[in-house]
Structure formats: structure tokens, C-alpha cells
């Protein structure tokens with residue numbers, strides 16, 4: 662049986678490498694966690710947010726629904742307020758549209774222009790959208806308003822993340 666002796670130099674090398682490795686892992690782990698956390702949060706952001714809008718009070722006339730929720734961005738928590746224009750279509754299906762104009766991002770209003778009634782109107786550059794959110798050709802917006810996925814819970818309206826408008830074919 663051979664006995665290999667570890668020299669003082671080797672012992673110091675092994676020890677310093679081991680301790681250095683632990684220290685590096687201790688410093689890197691929080692950084693990796695910090696970088697990955699927003700990605701994990703983004704998945705959770707697919708969740709529906711509660712509004713105060715009662716489902717049975719939604720009619721065929723679009724109403725503005727503001728809703729606020731808490732958003733975590735890495736370690737920072739803040740309140741975010743969003744808006745939707747909500748109504749029932751002629752099949753009784755709930756439609757929730759984003760108010761963000763597809764031209765340059767101003768906020769559109771229902772019935773906001775007297776000369777174009779029953780339409781969404783963007784005051785910034787005169788953008789027009791039909792009730793479904795479809796952009797009117799000849800006005801600046803080049804795409805329909807986004808729509809929110811909707812859900813009902815305890816008689817209240819819940820909204821998901823805005824997505825390309827599914828009501829415009």
C-alpha cells in the first residue's frame with residue numbers, strides 16, 4: 662500500500678480552491694436569482710386581475726373599467742393601473758378592449774368624436790376604430806385595438822394580459 666503525501670503547496674492549493682469556489686458560488690447565486698426572477702414573474706403575470714366591474718351590469722354600451730393590481734419587478738413592488746373598454750356583443754359575449762391606440766399609444770375613448778358616433782376615437786391624430794376594435798382604414802392606426810382575455814369569478818370581471826384582438830377577423 663502506497664502512502665502519498667500531500668505537500669504543503671498542494672494542501673494550500675486545494676484549500677484555497679475549495680474556499681474560493683464556495684465564495685464565488687455565494688456571490689453568484691444571488692446574481693443568478695436576481696436575473697432569473699423577472700422571467701419567473703413574467704410567467705405568473707399570465708394571471709387574471711380582478712376588476713370591480715359586475716358581470717351582470719355589463720351592457721352593449723362600452724364602459725371604461727379601471728383596475729389596479731400589485732406588480733413585482735424583481736425586488737420592487739408597485740401598484741399598476743390599467744384600463745379596458747368593456748361591453749357585451751350581440752351574442753352576449755363579453756368584449757374587453759385595450760384603450761391603447763395602435764398608432765402612437767394615446768388613449769382612445771368611446772364616442773369621443775361627435776362627428777363619428779359609436780366608435781372608438783383617438784384624439785391625438787384622429788384615429789378611429791369600430792366597436793369591435795377594428796381600425797378604420799384611412800385613419801392613422803394600422804392595427805385593431807388589443808383585447809383582454811376575460812373571466813368571471815364571484816360575479817366580477819377578471820382580465821388577463823392584452824393580446825391581439827380576437828374579435829376582428
Ligand code: FES
Nearest residue numbers: 762764765783788
Ligand atoms: S396615437 Fe392614436 S391616432 Fe395617433
